[in-house]
Each structure stands twice: as structure tokens, then as C-alpha cells.
Amino acid sequence: MNSSLKIFVYPHKPNHPFANVLLPYKFEPGGNYASESYFKKALMTSHFITNDPSEADLFFLPFSIASLRHDKRVGVGGIQDFIRDYIYEISHEYPYWNRSGGADHFYVACHSIGKMAMEKAVEVRGNAIQLVCSSNYFLQGYVPHKDASVPQIWPRQGDPPNQPPSKRKTLAFYAGAMNSRVRESLVGLWKNDSEISVHQNRLKTPYHESLLGSKFCIHAKGFEVNTARIGDALYYGCVPVILADHYDLPFADTLNWKSFSVVVSTADIPELKKILKEIEFEEYVKLQKNVMEVRNHFQWHTFAVNYDAFYMVMYELWLRRTTIRVY
Structure with a gap:
């Protein structure tokens, strides 16, 4: 080429x-x-x-x-x-x-x-x-x-930050406008959870702190299947969780998305916590390591x-x- x-x-x-x-x-x-x-x-x-x-x-x-x-x-x-x-x-x-x-x-x-x-x-x-x-x-x-x-x-300018898995205390994070049924379902079901941190508006605290402090970062479709949240997650070393059915993911001809992300059907939002908790720490470490390896492809x-x-x-x-x- x-x-x-x-x-x-x-x-x-x-x-x-x-x-x-x-x-x-x-x-x-x-x-x-x-x-x-x-x-x-x-x-x-x-x-x-x-x-x-x-x-x-x-x-x-x-x-x-x-x-x-x-x-x-x-x-x-x-x-x-x-x-x-x-x-x-x-x-x-x-x-x-x-x-x-x-x-x-x-x-x-x-x-x-x-x-x-x-x-x-x-x-x-x-x-x-x-x-x-x-x-x-x-x-x-x-x-x-x-x-x-x-x-x-x-x-974003400069080199991406590094935060090891051991310092990521929040199970999963999402913040964004309520402009789709997927987001409404996500926030409605998990807004009061102690391990999944979801917010229906912009955060009052710095956005990057939540990305750096979370194991998984949720990409929930809005008006369209795509948002900048996958790029955000990868930049901050957070494993993306894809909640967007029928999304032809970027570079899918080349990258194995299953090796660095978790794709969840929107119908399984009620099972989200169970799905993420069933990922053993060793498996998560592999996912997060692969995130660090592929994120240069998203800059x-x-x-x-x-x-x-x-x-x-x-x-x-x-x-x-x-x-x-x-x-």
C-alpha cells in the first residue's frame, strides 16, 4: 500500500x-x-x-x-x-x-x-x-x-496517559445526553448502582478522571450508532463497552474488536453488570493491555x-x- x-x-x-x-x-x-x-x-x-x-x-x-x-x-x-x-x-x-x-x-x-x-x-x-x-x-x-x-x-494533544488496571476502581462509566432509548434504558436501570457510574448530563468533575478511574467505559448510541466515546475510552486506556446494535465498527477489516472491547446487545442492558462482573481479572488485564496496543490507531x-x-x-x-x- x-x-x-x-x-x-x-x-x-x-x-x-x-x-x-x-x-x-x-x-x-x-x-x-x-x-x-x-x-x-x-x-x-x-x-x-x-x-x-x-x-x-x-x-x-x-x-x-x-x-x-x-x-x-x-x-x-x-x-x-x-x-x-x-x-x-x-x-x-x-x-x-x-x-x-x-x-x-x-x-x-x-x-x-x-x-x-x-x-x-x-x-x-x-x-x-x-x-x-x-x-x-x-x-x-x-x-x-x-x-x-x-x-x-x-x-487531543500529547501522549495518552497510562493508568494500570489496579488503580481503576469503578466497574463501568458513562455520561451523556439522553437522546436515545438506549441511553435512557442504561441510565434508568443503573443510575443508583454503586459499581456502575452512569450520568444523564455532563459531569461537574473532570471527564478524564472518570475515564482513567474506570475499568470499562460505555459507548451507548445516541442519535446515531457512533460517538467520540470509543476514542475517549481508548485514549485513557479504558476498555470500551459497545452498546450500539448494527454498528459497523471502525477498522473492523483489520482489528479484532473482541480482543480489546466488550460488545453487548442493547437488549442485554439489564444484564450489563452481570456480563462485566463475569469477566475475570486476568481476562480484563488482557483486554486492557490490548487497548493500550491499539489506541495509536485511533489518534x-x-x-x-x-x-x-x-x-x-x-x-x-x-x-x-x-x-x-x-x-
Whole structure:
């Protein structure tokens, strides 16, 4: 992959009316949807870029769904029209889209609004590779094995902290808004428990202290199957508990999630404590050790570092590239 994968990015000048949407973000990305911007910044400075379309394995559609959402000229209601017009523009200016119907093209979207962005560009939804955070097996428009799951990661600077299992006194931790039945069930059943610490709002104490002090950190689906909580848990060395049915987990083509997380059906929330308590300490230590080994795969850098989130996404693209080039 490192030596042969080549990506052509549709070029746009800095004076383009939508340069803010099409060119890499000028500043350090932040917020819940930073994965989208980090990927673009890392790609544009990587050795995977080619200026020769004839040698390209894949073509990157560089629009940013998060930027379109915040652009007053577009907004949530205008994203579908923008994407439709953008595909029309590149398919008439360049020959590359038409020769494959977009099958060797891809885009990245971390905000959940991305799931509706292609409604007026059906060839994108049906043919192009969609790298998205909202990777629900039953989501209309998401096609497993064609599309790929990208982790939603809150950006953090510096090396991750280390906290050994012996100092993690809380069995399991969760805090977040009540925007799904899964979260309502979780908090309703366990809010008064002495070993499982769940909260229906933001904590008054530092969030990271709870992550560092817990053996297991619960990822409970909200509006979508994805949140930044998996990335949070891994960064702080806490074993993730996945409470999100039908979630096509990030990098599942490469990583064995059972080796560093616990996946629990949402129907088994009443049995959550029993399930976690049945994990013997030796088994937990193995899970936590594996968390420490995989967490570098869930970190972004402005300039990519080997095996970080950028390289993991590139490997997902490598697996999905077409094996036959159409000239």
C-alpha cells in the first residue's frame, strides 16, 4: 500500500468561492467531527497524492460535509443540491467520474448529516466509497464492504496517559445526553448502582478522571450508532463497552474488536453488570493491555504517523480500490 497506492484530488484554487469547503482546513481541527478535517490535512501532505490522474487508483471528492453544514450559503438544507451540482461539475470538466460511474471515487463525512447528503446524487451513494462515522448496517445508503467506518475522535494533544488496571476502581462509566432509548434504558436501570457510574448530563468533575478511574467505559448510541466515546475510552486506556446494535465498527477489516472491547446487545442492558462482573481479572488485564496496543490507531496527527488513524483509513481504501483501471 505505502509504495503503490495513489490518490488524485480534484484541484481547486484558493480563490474558489467554496475554498472553505473544498480545501484543507487552515487551522488545527477541533470538535466532535475533527476526523473529517484531519484526514484531508494528512492526505494532502502525504506521499499517496499524485498529480497524474492516469496513475491514480482512487479519486478524492474533497468537499467537507461539516463545512457545508456551517456555511450560510448552503446550510443543512442545501447540502444535497451542492453535492449534486459538484458531481455535475466534475463529471463535465473531467473524464474520470464517467468512466466508472464514480466507483473509484471516495469522500469523507463524520457528521451524521452526511447520511442524507447524497439523496440527489444517487451515483455517489450507490457507487463511490463512503468513509463515514455513522456506519450503521441498517442505514439507508451505507453499504458495508463498499463503504467503510471512520472513527469519531475528539482531538487531543500529547501522549495518552497510562493508568494500570489496579488503580481503576469503578466497574463501568458513562455520561451523556439522553437522546436515545438506549441511553435512557442504561441510565434508568443503573443510575443508583454503586459499581456502575452512569450520568444523564455532563459531569461537574473532570471527564478524564472518570475515564482513567474506570475499568470499562460505555459507548451507548445516541442519535446515531457512533460517538467520540470509543476514542475517549481508548485514549485513557479504558476498555470500551459497545452498546450500539448494527454498528459497523471502525477498522473492523483489520482489528479484532473482541480482543480489546466488550460488545453487548442493547437488549442485554439489564444484564450489563452481570456480563462485566463475569469477566475475570486476568481476562480484563488482557483486554486492557490490548487497548493500550491499539489506541495509536485511533489518534489523528496533522502530519500522519505510521499506523495512526490516517494510515488505518488509507488501508481501508486500499482494500476497496478497484483492481481494474479504466483508461
